[in-house]
Amino acid sequence: AQSVTQLxxxxxxxxxxxxxxxxxxSSSVSVYLFWYVQYPNQGLQLLLKYLSGSTLxxxxxxxxxxxxxxxxxxxxxxxxxxxxxxxxxxxxxxINKLVFGAGTILRVKS
Amino acid sequence: xxxxxxxxxxxVKRTGEKVFLECVQDxxxxxxxxxxxxxxxxxxxxxFSYDVKMKEKGDIPEGYSVSREKKERFSLxxxxxxxxxxxMYLCASSLARYAAFFGQGTRLTVV
Numbered sequence: 001a002q003s004v005t006q007l008x009x010x011x012x013x014x015x016x017x018x019x020x021x022x023x024x025x026s027s028s029v030s031v032y033l034f035w036y037v038q039y040p041n042q043g044l045q046l047l048l049k050y051l052s053g054s055t056l057x058x059x060x061x062x063x064x065x066x067x068x069x070x071x072x073x074x075x076x077x078x079x080x081x082x083x084x085x086x087x088x089x090x091x092x093x094x095i096n097k098l099v100f101g102a103g104t105i106l107r108v109k110s
Numbered sequence: 111x112x113x114x115x116x117x118x119x120x121x122v123k124r125t126g127e128k129v130f131l132e133c134v135q136d137x138x139x140x141x142x143x144x145x146x147x148x149x150x151x152x153x154x155x156x157x158f159s160y161d162v163k164m165k166e167k168g169d170i171p172e173g174y175s176v177s178r179e180k181k182e183r184f185s186l187x188x189x190x191x192x193x194x195x196x197x198m199y200l201c202a203s204s205l206a207r208y209a210a211f212f213g214q215g216t217r218l219t220v221v
Contacts, residue, residue: 034208044202045212090153098208102153
């Protein structure tokens, strides 16, 4: 069975600092990988996705993620965060259906 | 821009009531999804539909049903609401078989 683990429930970081939100998955077959963002009191937005090809995927708002097959990871990164990046971030994995992680709350402090 | 509209942001219903949550998308997407979101559990798929009048059970379909009579509209029905169905409900649509565009959510409280 596929599963997704987001290793941190909350990540506090200062503005303009780099950030990495970690995501590991378990699957014995090829997967599609996704990151979604949910701003306060809003629905989710698709941030980026890996379907095939280059393992480094760039998304909206300066975020990127790297697919590491050997580590079964898909960590999300941003080199310099803004206050407006404060949100909850969800990693998701799809084989025959989409399975979401529990979410990581990113809190950007000034 | 794609728009997915959920009819209510907040709802309060009584135990045993039949509850309808409506979702409309304006981009002619074949695929539509209903999720519930609970703290610490992420999103869990209730039902999805890949065409009009077609539906598939997700991970937690018990206590729910769906209706898709028109391509743009996907309704979630709680046949007899219970307190453990208090949650945030999110509708999504997509051209692909993964959810790409979400509505703003309906926070349902069952008392």
